[in-house]
Amino acid sequence: MKARLPLTILTALLIFAAGYAALFIAPEEKTMRAIQRIFYFHLPSWIAMFSAFSVVFYANVAYLITRNRKWDALGVSGVEVGVICCTIGLMTGPLWARPVWGIWWTWDARLTTTFILWLLYIAYLLLRGLLEDPEKKASLSAIFGIFASLDIPLVYLSNRLWRTQHPQPVILGGQGSGLDPTMGKVLLLCVMAVFCVMILVLVDRYRLELLRNECDELRFAIESRGAESGSNPLRADEPALGKAGR
Amino acid sequence: MKNFDFLFTAWMVVWAVFFAYEISVARRISQVRQEIGRLKQQLQQQAQG
Numbered sequence: 001m002k003a004r005l006p007l008t009i010l011t012a013l014l015i016f017a018a019g020y021a022a023l024f025i026a027p028e029e030k031t032m033r034a035i036q037r038i039f040y041f042h043l044p045s046w047i048a049m050f051s052a053f054s055v056v057f058y059a060n061v062a063y064l065i066t067r068n069r070k071w072d073a074l075g076v077s078g079v080e081v082g083v084i085c086c087t088i089g090l091m092t093g094p095l096w097a098r099p100v101w102g103i104w105w106t107w108d109a110r111l112t113t114t115f116i117l118w119l120l121y122i123a124y125l126l127l128r129g130l131l132e133d134p135e136k137k138a139s140l141s142a143i144f145g146i147f148a149s150l151d152i153p154l155v156y157l158s159n160r161l162w163r164t165q166h167p168q169p170v171i172l173g174g175q176g177s178g179l180d181p182t183m184g185k186v187l188l189l190c191v192m193a194v195f196c197v198m199i200l201v202l203v204d205r206y207r208l209e210l211l212r213n214e215c216d217e218l219r220f221a222i223e224s225r226g227a228e229s230g231s232n233p234l235r236a237d238e239p240a241l242g243k244a245g246r
Numbered sequence: 247m248k249n250f251d252f253l254f255t256a257w258m259v260v261w262a263v264f265f266a267y268e269i270s271v272a273r274r275i276s277q278v279r280q281e282i283g284r285l286k287q288q289l290q291q292q293a294q295g
């Protein structure tokens with residue numbers, strides 16, 4: 001992959017630039033002071049998560065229409081990367097909440113729907129681990145993935161529809177919302193940095209899933225030939241079908 | 247800077263989680279590649295024998 005090295009260098013530069021801008025260039029917020037700067041990593045992780053789960057939804061629908069296993073590979077890759085971004089958001093949120101609210105967590109609509117979203121996609125990954133048949137695994141996880149995605153708009157709208165302890169949206173919010181222009185630029189830089197990392201990780205995870213499919217096909221070919229000749233082609237000390245690196 | 251410990255922890259969490267995940271993916275890719283190489287060899291041996 002020729003684009004890999006320039007993209008990695010660009011991402012590394014963006015990470016350093018975003019870190020510097022968030023800590024030293026962005027103006028300090030008047031009431032929360034320094035702790036507000038967590039926002040520059042917290043919000044981008046949610047944007048990356050929404051993007052990854054949107055890819056999952058698209059891949060799941062595409063798999064059910066085409067039955068092409070590449071879509072299934074993209075779906076599971078997106079889920080894993082989305083769960084990572086969601087985990088980051090769920091960890092950085094309480095780190096902001098503790099000094100500002102005085103508590104780590106509260107069961108308000110935004111936090112609860114997000115936690116449910118995280119659990120749903122963890123369940124998606126567990127479900128895949130329980131199923132052996134590749135066709136059944138791909139179909140059921142695509143259906144479950146589409147079901148899980150129903151929570152995404154709920155997460156997004158939760159602090160618009162209900163009163164929540166979570167701050168009201170500052171971007172695309174109602175009257176009185178909005179960001180200082182410098183804060184907006186720094187946020188954009190941080191979103192770009194986290195988004196580039198998400199893309200890099202997603203591409204690698206997708207490559208891993210394609211390699212696993214290739215591995216499964218090779219094992220199937222060996223087993224088929226073994227069945228034809230009447231011998232067991234896979235030695236007893238070798239890992240089970242398609243389990244390498246899982 | 248007040249609450250710098252929380253801010254620093256959050257900043258570390260973001261990149262540490264991504265970094266740890268990327269390393270885990272790279273490790274799994276290398277394992278699967280080794281497995282593919284071994285299976286291809288086995289398939290060749292089967293074809294010859």
